[in-house]
Amino acid sequence: MSRPDWIALDWGTTHLRGWGMTASGSVIEERHSEDGMGRLGPDGFEPALRALCGDWLEGGPVPVIACGMVGARQGWAEAAYARVPCAPLSTPFTRAPGDLEVAIIPGLSQSEPADVMRGEETQVAGFLALNPGWDGVLCMPGSHSKWAHLSAGEVVSFRSFMTGELFSALSNHSVLRHSVGGTDWDDAAFDDAVSETLSRPERLAAGLFGIRAAGLLHGQGSGTARARLSGLLIGAELAAAKPYWLGQQIGVIGAGPLARLYVRALAAQGAPAAQANATAVTLAGLTAAWKLRSQT
Incomplete structure (x- = not known):
């Protein structure tokens, strides 16, 4: 392949x-590895990058733009947070130590209520680059789902929810692990559970144990149990995030089934959401960062 002009890293x-x-x-070529921040020590980042992109770096320096947890306190170099309200991409970027020309995109922070994001700011920038002039609310589902209010090209405020991490913890490390195994799914059970906690979020804890009880007493299948667990948690999240999405233009970033569940749950509340591909917006955001850095 031809030598790249620059390298984008997520x-x-x-x-x-x-x-x-x-x-x-x-894009000339895409590569990936399992060398995430969580398995690397401070001295492991440059070798991991060279293992992935070594041939791209031959013949002279190649600028690298990186987003995500590489800029966390436990990452390659801590990239200080930019405080909202602000544009999703803020300069200066943080230079990683070592011989490579690696610029790390800062995350975003919010003082009250206290909140932070890393990586999602690049998705926001990419979404805005692909949708110029867009105002509204972006939902970014994941282990820590983010809801960001955007206006005039800036992130005005945002909130994070540990919905995905709660689903994983309850599925694997609670009594519910006996009920939700497998990959079967029940759309109707999901819809009912979303409606239940969206309207009465205080019932979440009782509803969660009800999943186990329904399996013991009524033979509820794992597909129904899994869908109810997801629906109860997403419904509670939507209830808490209602001030963000109610009456707003909504975008959901993600191409997989999790993003589709959020779109489905919002549609049931009369809140249609446009779904955007996570890889496409991440690349668009990294490209916007590359252009911004080239201008400074």
Whole structure:
């Protein structure tokens, strides 16, 4: 392949994704590894990058733009948070130590209520680059789902929810692990559970144990149990995030089944949401960061 003009990195807790890019923002080649931040010590980041992109770096320096947990306190170099309200991409970027030319995108912070994000700011920037002039609310589902209010090209405020992490913990480390195994799914059970906690979020804890009881007493299947667990948690999240999405233009970032569940749950509340591909907006955000850095 031809030598890239620059390298884009999405460096998360569990995975590293890299793209060799042209100056205009076109992808030459994509690569990935399992060398996420969570398995690397302070001295492990440069070797992990060289293992993934070593041949791209031959023949002279190649600028690298990185987003995600690589800029966390436990990452390669801590990239200080920019405080909202502000544009999703803030300069200066943080230079990683070592011989490589690696610029790390800062995350965003909010004082009250206290909140932080890393990586999602790049998705916000990419979404705005692909949808110029867009105002509204972006939902970014995941282990720690984010809801961000955007206006005039800035992130005005945001909130994070540990919905995905709660689902994983309850599925694998609670009494519910006996009920929700497998991959079967029940759409009707999901819809009912979303409605239940969206209207009465205080019933969440009781509803969760009810999943186990329904399996013991009524033979509730694992597909129904799994769907109810997801629906109860997402419904409670939507109840708490209602001041964000109610009456707003909504975008949901993600191409997989989790993003589709959020779109489905919002549609049931008369709140249609447009779904955007997470990889596409991440690349668009990294490209916007590359252009911003080139101008400074």
